[in-house]
Amino acid sequence: MKKWMVSAIAYLLVVVGAYYAYTSFTDTGAEEVSHTDEAQHNDGKTEVNTSEEEGGHDENHNEHESDTNVEGDVQPLIQLENEEIIITLKNKQGEMVSDLEVNHEKLLHLIVVSSDLNEYKHLHPETDEPGIFKVKHNLKPGEYKAFIDIKPKDLAYNVLPVPFVIGEAHEDHEHDPIQPDSSLSKQIGAHSATLALSSFKVNEKIELKFNLNGEIPEQYLGALGHVVILDEKAENYIHVHPLEGNEPLFETEFTNPGIYKIWAEFQFDGEVFVFPYVVEIE
Template identity: 55%
Template sequence: MKKWAISAIVYLLVVVGGYYVYASVADPVTHDKQKETEHIDTTAPGHKEEVTGSHEEDADSHEDEGAHDESGGDHSGESEVHASIQTENGELVIALNDLQGNPVSDLEVNHEKLLHLIVVSSDLKEYQHLHPETNEPGVFNVIHSLKNGEYKAFIDIKPTGKKYVLEPISFLVGEQHDDHSDNALQVDEELVRKVQGHKATLEPSSFRTNEEIELSFDLAGETPEQYLGALGHVVILDEKGEKYIHVHPLAGNDPVFATQFSEAGIYKIWAEFKFSGKVYVFPYVIEIK
């Protein structure tokens, strides 16, 4: 056989042999890496499991199943929506803008409304639940009946595709008045309220932190009407008017709500129920220990 043919055969054997040596070393490494990716321990600290669907869809499903405790968006991190409020000609005007100053108008309907506005006086004695309407992108208006004084606004919205952190916004109606925020709340000895012929008794299952607490209401035999898609609504603030909780009732035909308090302290509760076409507000002050 000619020398050139023998050289070609030897060269071919060297190339083929080298390939198999490389494959035997490289493939197990690649395969091991693939297995490592597919079998991540989802119980490890800091792991975030990816879930198909949005958090808003999860919240709606949770509401259908039972308790629904809303605090008006995610309270951690920076908000991607800036909300402001001012008074103009007997109206409250709310502006919603993104971080670039553009108006934010893409909002989800939340309990039959695009925006819920909770307004309380600085001493937490006055309370109003309003529903401003919009006629231009990112701007909402509502006529108010607030007396002159200092107030805090809680603008409860669900922007589509944007992170929103709900925080209290202080504003003034009329001229500057004495600040009543130092007026301490007095804890109620009896959780019974009568408002224009209607009676509501609050019966909490517990007054302890870091556990689910059921807020049951005895309405003296009356059955509340549907109000904004629910049997009622409960708004809770701490005594400083900073921590906001909006609670909707558990599934069923009884006015029972469920929530949780992460910190001890004094809280004010406003329960809203609708009778004969009119909404009545029942306020309570409790202490969580």
């Protein structure tokens, strides 16, 4: 009897020992998997942050540069009603987007250009309800593209053209292609501005320097000036702010060759003047 009980106890101890050994092994395996997933997640996050820092506006002063191959988390919609442009901001789930960062003194900058790139407007719609912005306009009948420049908090956003029409659309209407300017000196009202580019080559840092005939522009929307650049099809959008200092010096980069239109905005005596230029990048 005693021999049987000793054998039973010994057997029980073997089983219990085997059980604890097994659970200890499986717990260790789960912990390693968890650490591996966390390491992969952290590595991915670091790469994203590095990418943002390398492509951020602190380096090249392009506050916004569109990428037509990337769709962001915010999808703007434009409506026209009673001589008002109404912009509705929604995320991919159809929810209103209202949490925006102030960007150069405004929550939203609206750039509107006509299809022939002759008309240019820089407007600042206001909001009185979440995700909806409104602004009056005096645009003539025609085809336009809008560029809604915002900085949503915690959401990816890419400034893409939003086409709209005032009046009747003319699908068969084509415009003559824009041509590079023979002179980069412009006179608007009593003010003049001459543009000099450090290079006309693609994939190079290019300085845009403006000679304002001795005039010093006033601070406008928190900067000495603003520059908006579009390609000839009005698809790729670049919004540039000046480098630090007391002169209107800007820096940008063109990733594709082609013809581009540049609008430079400067404020004198409380009034904003827009100087247009057309250049060819090779």
